[in-house]
Amino acid sequence: MMLDLRRITIELSKWNEGKAIVLRGKGNMFCAGSDLAAVQFLVSPKEGGNVCMYMQNTLYAFQCLPMVSLAYIEGKAMGGGAELVTACDLRLMHESAEIRFVQRRLGLIPGWGGTTRLKRLIGRQRAMRLLMSGLGVRGEEALRMGLVDGVGCEPHVWLDTVVGGLDSYVIKTIKSAVNQTDFKTDQQSLQREIELIYKVWGGPANRQAIDAIKRKE
Numbered sequence: 001m002m003l004d005l006r007r008i009t010i011e012l013s014k015w016n017e018g019k020a021i022v023l024r025g026k027g028n029m030f031c032a033g034s035d036l037a038a039v040q041f042l043v044s045p046k047e048g049g050n051v052c053m054y055m056q057n058t059l060y061a062f063q064c065l066p067m068v069s070l071a072y073i074e075g076k077a078m079g080g081g082a083e084l085v086t087a088c089d090l091r092l093m094h095e096s097a098e099i100r101f102v103q104r105r106l107g108l109i110p111g112w113g114g115t116t117r118l119k120r121l122i123g124r125q126r127a128m129r130l131l132m133s134g135l136g137v138r139g140e141e142a143l144r145m146g147l148v149d150g151v152g153c154e155p156h157v158w159l160d161t162v163v164g165g166l167d168s169y170v171i172k173t174i175k176s177a178v179n180q181t182d183f184k185t186d187q188q189s190l191q192r193e194i195e196l197i198y199k200v201w202g203g204p205a206n207r208q209a210i211d212a213i214k215r216k217e
């Protein structure tokens with residue numbers, strides 16, 4: 001998934017006529033985040049930090065794409081999957097779908113840029129609650145807290161109400177204008193997220209969680 005997302009992002013960055021893309025999952029899953037089978041082999045803070053840095057760079061490039069990106073969440077968006085949701089410009093959700101920042105279960109914090117983006121999206125207090133508790137948020141609640149823009153809408157019809165009739169160059173320019181407002185603070189904050197990942201990856205809580213996963217296998 002990580003490699004495919006990077007490849008597709010590079011391809012899309014060259015598509016100047018594009019107005020919008022819809023990111024959706026398969027079946028009852030939007031995205032389950034990092035592959036847990038692989039994560040357990042990333043033992044050191046450096047290894048974990050490098051993967052997070054790779055995903056931060058990919059999601060930053062994704063956020064800077066010239067067209068509008070819409071996350072259409074029909075199933076579960078877990079951990080890194082929830083971070084992916086925050087990197088999209090707009091978000092729609094099925095009422096029974098769920099967004100859940102489960103990184104705490106692994107003794108980690110969201111390190112793909114999700115801490116920075118979630119706080120910007122829904123504010124400090126709500127972000128704290130979701131990150132600390134690891135509780136899932138479903139449709140109506142997500143809408144109330146500003147985590148998504150709509151619930152139960154058909155994505156293409158809804159998108160048409162937002163960007164229908166707009167020139168692709170104007171869309172690209174609106175995105176650049178909005179993105180640049182947060183650019184400096186985001187860069188600092190994303191860098192700090194990686195530094196903090198180094199402090200938890202391979203730490204006692206992370207090792208305990210990984211050992212528990214290994215015991216289940």
Ligand SMILES: CCCC(=O)SCCNC(=O)CCNC(=O)[C@H](O)C(C)(C)COP(=O)(O)OP(=O)(O)OC[C@H]1O[C@@H](n2cnc3c(N)ncnc32)[C@H](O)[C@@H]1OP(=O)(O)O
Pocket residue numbers: 028032033034035036037039076078079080081102103106108111
């Ligand atoms: C490193 C920081 C960034 C991160 O992404 S941290 C978060 C990583 N993701 C997670 O912790 C999510 C773990 N998965 C779950 O909570 C549940 O599997 C989930 C996604 C709610 C789906 O639940 P269910 O619908 O009940 O399905 P299930 O549990 O039986 O899973 C179906 C098969 O998928 C597998 N799976 C789910 N999430 C995975 C993952 N992240 N990496 C690798 N394998 C994963 C799961 O092991 C199961 O496989 P199998 O059918 O038993 O062979």
